[in-house]
Amino acid sequence: MEKEKNKRPIFFFIGRNDEPIFSKKNRKLLSDPLDDNNPITVQVLGICSALAITVQLKPAIVMTMSVIFVMAASNVIISVLRNLIPNRIRIIVFLVVISSLVALVDQFLKAYAYDVSKELSIFIGLIVTNCIVMGRLEAFALGNGVWKSFLDGIGNAIGYGVILILVAFFRELLGSGNLMGYQVIPDFVYEMGYENNGLMLLSPMALITVGLIIWIQRSRNTNLIEEN
């Protein structure tokens, strides 16, 4: 009886199983990457772009949105095709799917959001090399249903974005005294002798900021500490 009640109509691969769309397990797919299984601080994927585009907040936010789109879409596509993709060339197929999606994003931005596309310039292309996308396709989408893969893609992209935005927040604030390009540290503070820390703008400080975030995360969430 219970099973009957939960059965949902099949709608584009979603809800084919007897699980509610936002079951506890599915919610975990979204929430896990935010903390316990964060792609950057725990899986240590996608570090490269986390260092490169966190000088300012705005590009970090746009990058996050682009990555959310690319990850969700590529996870869904690979999951739909998972029973068709020849095993031996699966990595090539991943690459083709990811890079075509990135090319599409790039084309649309150039036509409809020209300023944003200029802001991100080279980094849009670099989404292709973002290890998180490839990693989630191989580790998750290839073996799971469409809806779950979609959630996993969104979850991981947000987990990536949260760290990106956090790092960018501190780097822009301390490095140039701005947020989103607007000055937030009032002039009188500078007159009292405060100086922006130029080191924050250079990539080593991004690494150190990520390190500090990992430290804080682990001291708060002791499950993450390895035993040795």
Added chain:
Amino acid sequence: MNRDSNIYTFLFVGVMVIGIASILAFTSQTLKPMQTENVKNEKMQNILSTVGINVSREEAKELYSKYITQELALKIDGSVNESINPFSDLNLAKEIKKDYSDQHFPLYIAEIESEKYYIIELRGVGLWDAIWGYMSLKSDFNTVNGVSFDHKGETAGLGAEITKDWFKESFINEKVFNSDGELVGVTVLKGNNDPGNSDKDDHEVDAISGSTITGDGVTNMIIERLNNYLPYLEKLNIAQL
């Protein structure tokens, strides 16, 4: 069919490649008119910004035709090639790859409140890729009236800062000829002893921390491009020279 057989693999790849290629080609063709329009309007916007007219990309077209009175394509001897429209026909990126003797140099002349401005196009290399821009000179062809810079792939927050107003503003009123009438351009200098940039006769502006190579690129681009306009200047025979 066996998913691991060679035939299946080839078929799969064939279908995938053709499918994706058509999607991408279709998107690119459909969006192309909008993209070129954006690029064209931005070019007008950039040219106008060097003479102090800051407008949105949409308004640029109208004001461009109002203020820019002449568009000249100069040959290396300084004469004007009438058959070329520099705005639509000249792509400086391709132009600088040609033989030097075949190159053309775009020159835009703006007239605002009966004040004449010469606008030259710049192109050079930064740290990662191309940088370009426009520089407008007052009617003496010596005092910088304004500049605009752009780049393909400089680092955000470092080299990419050349597009920011505070950097561009530091060029205003700098002179590109020294007191002996020699072309020196404007140098982007580290450890400048005039960081406030109050001295407008030193042919120097303060560099951006962490973007030495982009700054050097700007310096080189300015002097190198300006050099090409000297024959035209001689023809104009401007008194100060």
